[in-house]
Amino acid sequence: MFLTFLTFLPLVGAIALAFIPKEEEGAIKQTALAVAIADFLLSLQLYADFDTTTAAMQFTMDIPWITDWGISYHVGLDGISLLLYIMTTMLTAIAILASFGVKKHVKEYMMAMLALSTGMLGVFISLDFFLFYVFWEFQLIPMYLIIGVWGGPRRIYAAVKFFIYTAVGSLLMLVAIIWMYFHFHETVGVFTTDIMLITQQINLDMIEQKWLFCAFFLAFAIKVPMFPFHTWLPDAHVEAPTAGSVILAGVLLKMGTYGFLRFNLPLFPLASVEFLPYVCGLAVIGIVYGALVAMMQEDLKKLVAYSSVSHLGFVMLGIFAFNHYGLQGALLQNINHGITSGALFLLVGMIYDRRHTRLIKDFGGLAKVIPVFTVCFMIMTLSSVGLPGTNGFIGEFLILLGIFQNQMGFAIVATSGVIFAACYMLWMFQRVMFLEIKHPENEKLTDMTPRELCTMIPLIIFVFWIGFYPKPFTKTFDASIEHLITQVEPKKTHESPGGHHAAVATPVKMAKAEAGLHETH
């Protein structure tokens, strides 16, 4: 019930906003922010109450919805979704705070933001395919409007591209869902769309798994986005208003990776193993390709957008490492990317507000004029580069560690991503922040306002918190990851007898045992 309350609170807030007169922009902004912050603070309670020892769904609520079809309103959180959920509430609050400067149609904007929040939160809690699909598609609309109404010059193109691209993928997933629904009825005898039930009991052969995997893959790969389905992302990011980009990078992309974890792996383990080389291949291409293309970008937002392609490639690689390290890294990197990219988009938005340009060549020498901003930007740049001590490192390290255990070739290529990341981020940073001031407009820039600082500080705290003490975050994953591995593993070893997972553990124990022997001699 609490979860439902949290999820729909923003929507209720949005409806409440409708009754505030259009002219009272201040009240509208404050109300929206208050709702978002309240939602965030209340969602922290979830973390407090979360039981990290079990992989079972928590805070569940299951009431029949469309009984004729066996559809129910079934929601809950587990280790995979908990932090994504809380991050969503947090980023919503930050995004709303960051968009206090929005000029036109303030009321509608805030309503869209809050509605978007409900849509995103719903995706993470749905434990029913139908419900999931409803939320999955529902959040497209507010995002579409946010890009299309409050975006840049090519906003309409970007918004429509975003919408249609995502819709194409998810509609095929819908077909797969319905197909599974009947298949489940045929084999088990129950009409249900319950994700948990279907995941546990469905029995699919290899061919079926492959087809269904592909359908789900397309939906999520577009969302992630994986190479070569990524081209909507730069457009959407460039055109979206700042807060839109923050949400887009911070949460929407995570819905793709979340989908892989929630559906592809546990539902289609055989196909997952079968397609592993291809998925990893695409992920690795994405890592290198995204980085190289990012290096050449002239627009700051585009650069960060392509860097997202690269970073999400890491996440995908971690997911398909199929071991604890990789999965944990992937889950953590989800959060990290939300924080870091979100912050980078906020920062880019801040200088855009001041200069109305995002072209790198229009800047230079800002470090001298706006030192506080520079520090924040630097921190986020380094986090994006994956500097140890920041959040980015832990995630990337675990992912690479994980994939190295199983797929050494991919790991080596992927690791080279850390070099390219340094290239494009630092080069960008240098051109924007360092060197001499070439444009006189830049000399009079004002430093960050308290409000802007408020949006950054929580994110900076998380950068270092996760960087130095990630345990409070990673401990929520453990049980769910173990569970996920058991869902994939037996079928995987059955498929490929020389499964790598066992091979990792043996030398560890052997080494330790022998080390012990060594000491006693």
Next chain:
Amino acid sequence: MVPLSHYLILSATLFSIGVLGVLIRRNAIVVFMCVEIMLNAVNISLIAFDRYLNQHDGQIFSFMVMCVAAAEVSVGLAIVISLFRNKATVNLDELNLMKW
């Protein structure tokens, strides 16, 4: 007795003539008359089938068709007149205000 196929061929031929007329003629009224030919062609086969099957359904059917045809004539002519009032033409090729 004349075999059924003769009637059917006659009916099909008439029907085709009606169709061709609709496709070829430009005058709305002529086109409409061609449609009437089609309907009557159908009537021929209806009656033929009816006779051949030794039933009554076909006859009833053909009565209905005749009624309907009559109704269509009245409605159709009314529409043609209404159009003529607006546009002073019954040439179908001049009727393409709405397209694509």
Next chain:
Amino acid sequence: MDLIPAPEVDLISLAPVLVLSVFTMLVMLMDLFIGKNKSGLVFVSLTGLLMTAVSSFAKTDWPVHSFGGSFVVDHMSVFFTMIFCLSSALAILLSVDYNKREKIRVGEYYSLILFCTVGMIILASSTDLIMIFLGIEIVSLCLYVLAGIRRGDVRSSEAALKYFLLGAFATGFLLYGMTLLYGSTGTTKLAGIAEAISSGQTGSQPLLTMGVILLVLGFGFKVASVPFHMWAPDVYQGAPTPVTAFMAVGPKAAAFAAFFRVFTEAMPGLAPSWEMVLSIVAVITMFVGNLGAIMQTNIKRLLAYSSISHAGYLLIAIIAKSSLASSALVFYMLAYAFMTFGAFGVVTLLGREGKENLELKDYSGLGFQAPLLGLAMTIFLLSLGGLPPLAGFVAKFYIFQAALKEGYVTLVVLAVLNSAISFYYYLRVIVFMYMKEPEGELQISLTPITLLVIIIGILGTVELGLFPGPVLSLAHP
């Protein structure tokens, strides 16, 4: 020579038809005697429709066959009757303000809609080719007139003539098809035909096949499926807006009811010969409808193409044949009724005397100048596109379910891709409403009765989307 056997007469099962006919005539008569203020007619018409809806439950021990197997009261017919009554009521409500504005004589107008409804009920309840033919003709004749009822308007007249000529042309084919079917099986009763086919007592196979294809043409014309759809965009555009809305819902639903009945009840045995044909028709209907809509700049024409594409989705239900498919069909039609009337309601509302504001650019800035109206239009369009949690989505979900259950995966995948294409043009309207600057101040007069239609549309669309449960259990026998 046999005497014609006296038919068994069961007037009770005919009750809706009778009740509505009486009310229709009442409306005609009243029109003669009441004065200038014709609002009483609306009241009578609506009452009539309500009574009709109620009287359709006169028989509840479904299915009830009467008139020697020519007429049936069953789940589908009753549900369809409700849809017809709903759509006619909405059409009448939608016309009140419109007719006032466009100065259309209302007496004929309402009675034509009611007569049309009578035809639709007959169409949905008939199990005899003759009755079906009659139903179709009653509906068509009324629609010809309704399309051209704005007599001073060239477009309206042109639409009427086009519709009439093509309609009559198609009737010829339909009739020919029925004749061949009759000739091959020796009966006009659907059950009899099915029996004859399954027992192999049919005449020459080519004639039968040709008859089937001719029926496809005939019904295809009525439901506006490609390549027999050509009339639809022009007629939808030219006809008065409420009539367009009405045509897109009621008569189409009726035609689908008959289409479904004829093909699944009379010719399941011939399924192999028409399944592929209908599949092809369905696919090209979806594609042509959606592709055609992309280029449109006139909202009515856009909705016309959209309606064509929806016919394509609905054809999938006929292909699926099952009872699940029939439920999907009725559910879809109901959902479609709400969202279409809602959308046309907004279109009507935006028009002004002398300026109908039908171009997409007339919608610029609507979303912010009239937020609720914009929101309503957004909801209708997205529902038409099939976005959850709206009625259109549940309806599509239902249809796809029915088709997947029978294993038509390819069809469903194609349908789904079409849904994606359709988003493009539905979104285009939204683009205009929210993302383009208005060209001038929009003058919107919120006429209350039209608004009522929109509200009903919203309620239906949202309710069927969020809580379709009750209606689903009604739709499913």
Next chain:
Amino acid sequence: MSFVNLAFLVPLFPLIGSIINGFFGLKIGKDRVSWVACTGPVLSFIVTLVLFAGTLFHTAGTPYPEQSLFTWISAGNFHVDFGFQIDPLSLVMMMVVTGVGSIIHIYSIGYMHEEYSYYRYFAYLNLFLFSMLLLVMGNNFLVMFIGWEGVGVCSYFLIGYYFEKKSACDAGVKAFVVNRVGDFAFLLGIFGIFKMFGTIDFTEVMLAAPTTLIYNSEAATLITLALFVGATGKSAQIPLYTWLPDAMEGPTPVSALIHAATMVTAGVYMVVRCSALFNLAPLTMMIIALVGGGTALFAATIGCTQWDIKRVLAYSTVSQIGYMFLACGVGAYTAAIFHLVTHAFFKACLFLGSGSVIHGMHHEQDIRKMGGLKDHFPITYVTFLVSTIAIAGIFPFSGFFSKDEILYHALMDGNVIYWGMGISGAFITAFYMFRLVFLTFHGPSNVDPHVHPHESPKVMTLPLIILAFLALTGGLLGIPLIHGWHILHNWLEPVLAFDLETALHASERMLAEHGHHTSFAEVLHKAQHTSHNIWLEITLMVFSVGVALAGIATAWFFYIKRPELPGKLVKGQWGFNLVENKYYVDELYDETIVKPIVKGSDMLWKQADVRGVDGAVNGVAWVISFLSKIASSFQSGFVRNYALIMVVGFIFLMIVSQMEF
């Protein structure tokens, strides 16, 4: 062992200093900034001494204490503590880092006092110390890696300290990116270690190494090679040395601290730290020795041709680190650390001395515009000279002891080629270092008349004196010849002890398990029969001092006696041009790596992404709108057309129905 619980304080003090200066530096004023900045390292140094004292009483044979603060990362069976290791090796490094670090901090007060963003400089410098301390104190690879990258990023900041200069920024980015190439390999090495050992804790890995890795196996070679590539990045060895000379764009104390004394030697430290692994990989050892010796010689030759005082020293640093790696490569880890320590003293002194000159000359760095400065900079001159003698390897200065030990081991444990590289490097070193001294401090003055050279304030000269003293006496740490007097050797012994015999037997056993019967008896035999030959060592010492003196004499001849000669000699010589242009390595990298990547990326973006991938997406949209035009083009508006289409459609469907599917 309670004293070890103080360990966390060592990195903490500089961190606190960094945070205070970073956030409030501008507000609290320069004086307080200096106090804050210098207190941190000094306190760290004191705590290090306490730890050192505690370790003196360590019971032999027991493991060295570690302090684990908290579990940092935990995933499955992968656990990494945020822990520190206090053992002799790390203590040596900590003392160098905090000791030299403190001195350089103090020096910086004088050197940087005119800077506006003084606080920023000290914040970075403190942060650097923090990272460097993590690097040397970490008890596992990952904590080391935080420091490893942390020093890299601080180096990036400090090189780019004058961020308005494009060259400085470019140098910073170059340093970071080249370092990242090394880090990439280092990471792979860590992954490999985890895969083989299931842990990345130093103690556990080193203990398990002999029984886990097979001697000379592929895994051992690859892992150690990866680690070594990581080390070459950080320690500026061939092929990744190019960033270090450019790094001289940073303030001079930074060059002294980061690019001479501490950070760049991190690679050496890491190799020594993992000596147990490297001992199992003879192939890697050979590569290390060759790369080290090669770099020593190669960089020395470039050093002879440079005119920028700091660049000469930079190449000298590269060359000296080459020596350290040469030592590692032949297994003389103690010698490597020894040279690391003495090098820290004399090279820091040299850099600070050069900084003093630059400071006194108002930021003039070209030695052609100096000359005869010894009168203007008396203290600087003396200290500089002491350090130069030390680096040249003249008895009894510190460099003599450390370098000779390396050369001795190169000959005894390696072969004559290694020794040849080392000894020729020594000659060139002596030559170019004295060239530097002569050109700067002796001979006629070429100073720009507008510049008035002046000796630096006490806050700068005092550190010079201390460092010069250390450079003079540092050699006492490792007096060879007399057994037991090599203090450093004794001190490090417990960390570096490696039982080759057991390891080889274990390898034989493991190979046997896999069905390969290989005997490493020969390897063992060779290793056990290298003996300590005192007379040979003395001979070598005399010889190398002779070589160094010869180098000095050559420099004297060319730059004092016949100063016009070098110019004439080298004129038009292609060989000289090659060396003067640093063998065109930068240009080579630029042409073969940087430019292709940039061009390729540009292609990738404009062709592959925009045209290819996105083109496909937009292409689909285009096809759809094209089809849409076709679809609506049938809608001609003519009734007869419509009827025709219906008839055609009917015929089409008739045909379809007659087809078999």
